[in-house]
Amino acid sequence: MTIFIVDLGEKTSRKEEKQMLKRPLLTFVVVAISCMLTIAVGFAAEKEYSGFLGNYDDLKPGPEGGVKERYLKPGVDFKKYNKIMLDSVVFFLADDAQYKGINAEEMKELSDDFNKAAVKALGEQYPLVGEPGPDVMRVRVAVTQLEPGKPGKSAMTTVLPVGLALGFLKKGATGSYPGVGKTGIEVEFLDSLTNERIGSAVDQQTGSKFSGMSKWGCAKEAFEFWAGRLKTFLDDAHGVAPKAK
Numbered sequence: 001m002t003i004f005i006v007d008l009g010e011k012t013s014r015k016e017e018k019q020m021l022k023r024p025l026l027t028f029v030v031v032a033i034s035c036m037l038t039i040a041v042g043f044a045a046e047k048e049y050s051g052f053l054g055n056y057d058d059l060k061p062g063p064e065g066g067v068k069e070r071y072l073k074p075g076v077d078f079k080k081y082n083k084i085m086l087d088s089v090v091f092f093l094a095d096d097a098q099y100k101g102i103n104a105e106e107m108k109e110l111s112d113d114f115n116k117a118a119v120k121a122l123g124e125q126y127p128l129v130g131e132p133g134p135d136v137m138r139v140r141v142a143v144t145q146l147e148p149g150k151p152g153k154s155a156m157t158t159v160l161p162v163g164l165a166l167g168f169l170k171k172g173a174t175g176s177y178p179g180v181g182k183t184g185i186e187v188e189f190l191d192s193l194t195n196e197r198i199g200s201a202v203d204q205q206t207g208s209k210f211s212g213m214s215k216w217g218c219a220k221e222a223f224e225f226w227a228g229r230l231k232t233f234l235d236d237a238h239g240v241a242p243k244a245k
Contacts, residue, residue, distance in 0.1 A: 132192035
């Protein structure tokens with residue numbers, strides 16, 4: 001707490017006294033506004049967008065257990081879409097990734113893994129197709145903030161009991177395990193006939209303890225999660241009850 005000591009003296013007028021008493025309040029207001037602006041800037045800086053979607057203004061917080069942010073165009077009947085036209089996946093490496101090397105074979109493997117996850121999750125109920133149609137939703141996907149795991153480090157913390165304990169402490173403190181990667185996604189949903197945006201989503205996933213056993217383990221885990229969320233979204237739109245666990 002700051003204590004303001006004011007020596008008014010015998011010659012201080014009533015008007016001067018009021019002005020001097022107002023100064024601490026003015027200082028407090030200025031400091032409070034500065035803190036609020038700093039906090040606002042900090043929250044804005046936490047959001048990392050690749051630019052893939054172009055417009056992010058319509059995004060709102062996503063549902064519990066789902067993606068972090070999403071947009072659904074009001075009035076769109078998603079129930080009419082029962083087929084998916086999936087564009088080729090675009091990849092963005094994280095700016096702060098210590099390991100930025102990725103060759104063509106790895107890129108193809110990641111792309112294939114994403115497609116396999118989509119086919120597995122959507123199944124025959126929402127088949128992937130190659131042509132637009134009135135019941136086809138086009139999906140554009142960018143895998144962002146792609147950060148390779150560090151298999152050597154993660155394997156060590158997984159195998160050694162002490163390292164395992166330290167690994168779980170790290171998870172509790174930072175929300176991620178040592179040596180595992182992180183992966184983000186930006187998705188755009190379009191009507192396949194008009195190419196009008198009808199929805200979009202942004203999310204980020206950090207790998208589990210054991211995803212760090214392979215270089216792209218976190219990304220592959222994330223692919224399965226997001227494909228499953230797409231299936232859940234389509235099921236909800238079609239009124240399909242979730243299967244009992």
